[in-house]
Amino acid sequence: MVGDSDVVCVNHVSKRYGDQAVLKDIHFSIRKGEIFGLLGPSGAGKTTLVKQLAGLEVPTDGENVIFQQRMPSLQIMKRIGYMGQSDALYGELSAKENLEFFAAIYGLKRKERLQRIPEVLKIVNLAGTEKKLVSSFSGGMKRRLSLAISLLHEPELLILDEPTVGIDPVLRKSIWQTFDRLKSNGTTIIVTTHVMDEAEKCDRLGLLRDGKLIAIGTPTELMADTSSQSIEEAFLVYGGAVHEN
Amino acid sequence: MRIKALTIRILRQIFRDKRTIALLIFAPILVLTLLHFVFNGSNYEPTIGLVDLPEAVSNSLNSSEAGHFQNYDHMKEAKSAIEQRTIDAYLYMDGSQPSLVLEGSDPTSNRAVMSLLQNAFNSPDKKSAKMDIDFLHGGSELEQFDYIGPILLGFFVFFFVFLIAGVSFLRERTTGTLERLLSTPLKKSEIVFGYVIGFGIFTILQTFLIAAYAIYVLGMYMEGAFSLVIIISLFTALTALTLGILLSSFANNELQMMQFIPIIIVPQIFFSGLFNLEAIPEWLSWIGPLTPLYYTADALTSVMVRGTGWGTIIENILLLTGFSLLFILLNILVLKKHRKI
Known part of the structure; x- marks a missing residue:
């Protein structure tokens, strides 16, 4: 098999x-x-x-x-993109800063980052919230941001x-x-x-x-x-x- | 580049949390300021009762400016005054011998009375006994505050970096971000180095502000080079950081992290030289050299009070580096619990 x-x-x-x-x-x-x-x-x-x-x-x-x-x-x-059971986000940082951080960890170049971050935000319907601090996000928004992070590096x-x-x-x-x-x-x-x-x-x-x-x-x-x-x-x-x- | 991303993230987190920043910078400044006033406050001037003393003696005492004097005709008056604590001691003639009775419950006033009387009886009359006094280090203007100041400076760096780094790594674990980091190709050593650099930069800033305040505003004794103070602090922070991260692995929440303070932090203070190390019983004295703060305190005191240079502190720096390397190694071993490679 x-x-x-x-x-x-x-x-x-x-x-x-x-x-x-x-x-x-x-x-x-x-x-x-x-x-x-x-x-x-x-x-x-x-x-x-x-x-x-x-x-x-x-x-x-x-x-x-x-x-x-x-x-x-x-x-x-x-x-591999992995999303665990916990949202695994940094509450003190904004949505965009979270994405930027993980994008860099995955080794995305600056240009790729600038392109991918709006893309993944759009996929999870979070476009327009990138400046907000994650600590002010609702539970569902956090889950979606977490998903967006796991999609960053395609x-x-x-x-x-x-x-x-x-x-x-x-x-x-x-x-x-x-x-x-x-x-x-x-x-x-x-x-x-x-x-x-x-x-x-x-x-x-x-x-x-x-x-x-x-x-x-x-x-x-x-x-x-x-x-x-x-x-x-x-x-x-x-x-x-x-x-x- | 990954290390840079971690460094930037850690600095962002620290600076985003305004309250913690205030704690890290203003708490040490507040404590040092209070200590400055407590230790450098004007010396205690005792009030001494004089019971029916020969005129020559009371005149010579009255000329002293280090205390206040109250003349009594009868012993009874002096006794009731000392019981009401309006005077700290009284002096009377027991036959031809002067005798002193001290109130006795406060060591500070005891010492003040004794030294005042010693000075008054000994110095001006016996010119022959006068000698020149030179100081190898420090000087007669060196106050208690100047001696404990450098040790406290090292302590603040150690304590705050230990706590903040420990808690932030603990959160990394409990919020699942550590798991997420480990699910990426990030190496474990990169995580440790990201933390080291992030907190290193912050510590330089913190030490710079606190040390500059202590030295230039409070007038703390400073004989050596400012840059050496920063370097010692940096290595202290490195040790505190790696120890904090290591111990955070054994805590399940912030409260448990705090529980390390009385066990790990407070005992180090006793062996750092804040209290005279010679006074520690011999069977306990082996603990001091095992505590990182011992070397920090020694190096900072050398630079700030004795004005020594690189040569005398290099050994301390190397030992602090040794501690850090040991903790980094243990950290990488502990991280294996979370990911095998």
């Missing part, structure tokens, strides 16, 4: 903290240009897995291969941990439209979520529960497989099946 066109290969990955197993033999791959959703309740291991993919953590067993290179690798990290792979938490439905819709646009430009996107209606918008889904990948497939496949009407129902069926074992 791991092929050459795959951008991300998670190869029998396990992670233990002490005697607590957080990930148990996870194995799957993600193709170029797809939106891959990791779905599961909190504590299922979603964040641990995406942190490994972002190069922040290493597995206890197995390996993560991204763009044909074993993670963590500083070379590959240049090509990453080929975007890893987003719960990108739409605390964002109202209208904005959530516009953010998903952004994902679709990025996808059509060839960007691969990994999102974690525990919102079921969001899961349906992904090309493929991985269902995580207690550190195990209990199912993987397109939303339609998963629903058909369990003869459910919704992803939520499908998730419960898969989860129940695990319990019966």
Whole structure:
């Protein structure tokens, strides 16, 4: 199942903290240009897995291969945009100063910065707020600015941990439209979520529960497989099946 | 370029926070000013009661300008005056021998009375005992404030840089910005150097203002070169910065960062020379050389009071650099917890 066109290969990955197993033999791959959703309740291991993919953590067993290179690798990290669960912004600085700072960290030249900053602000609908201090931003604005930062260096792979938490439905819709646009430009996107209606918008889904990948497939496949009407129902069926074992 | 971006960001954050700036610059200025007045205030002039003394003695005492004198005819009057604390001591003749009774509860007034009487009885009459007194360093105009001033200057730099750098790195961790930084190709050493340069620039500015105020406005004793004071402060800041960042890894919030003050900062004051180091019991004296402030204080005192140059402080600077390198190394090890490469 791991092929050459795959951008991300998670190869029998396990992670233990002490005697607590957080990930148990996870194995799957993600193709170029797809939106891959990791779905599961909190504590299922979603964040641990995406942190490994972002190069922040290493597995206890197995390996993560991204763009044909074993993670963590500083070379590959240049090509990844990562947004964690916290907004990770500097409240004392303005939106523009935050963007300028991270753009420089990603190694964007001055000219590229001048061009990219208005672009990403427009993508997340924050144009016109660049002079405002981030501390005066609302929760949704902070989340969008955080997303804008992860888009600055035009990453080929975007890893987003719960990108739409605390964002109202209208904005959530516009953010998903952004994902679709990025996808059509060839960007691969990994999102974690525990919102079921969001899961349906992904090309493929991985269902995580207690550190195990209990199912993987397109939303339609998963629903058909369990003869459910919704992803939520499908998730419960898969989860129940695990319990019966 | 990445280091430059980090430096600019850190400076922006510091200067954006007006209250912290005020704290960093005006708090030391306020404390130094208060100390200046407390230590350099006019000397205490004791009031001494004289009970029925021979005229020669009381005349010679009355000519002294260092105190006030009250003549009493009877011992009883003097006793009640000393109990009401209107006088600090009284002198009476016990047979042919002068005797002194001190109020005794305040060491300052005790000392003032004693030295006044010693001067009055010894100096003018016995011309032979007079000698020339020369000072190798300092001088008779060197006051307590001039001695503790340099140590405090070093302490302020150390304390504030430790606290501000520690808290800002702690926030970097708790707000997730550290994680975000580590998800970029940024090297761990670049983070540490960005912090070092950002806070270094700020410390130069801070020290410049505080030292200039202490020396030129308060008239703190200053024998050596101003530039050396700045250099010593810079290396002190480097040590404080790297220690602050290191310890912030072991704190979960700002309050826990504050908890390091009585454990890490305050003990250093006792071994910095603010109190006479010779008075420290031998079994404790090994602590001093393990504290960075010990070397800062020694270097600053050398330059400001003794007016020495590079030669005498280079050892202190090297030791401070050693501390910093040790802390930087430990920092990079601790950062491994957040990212393996």
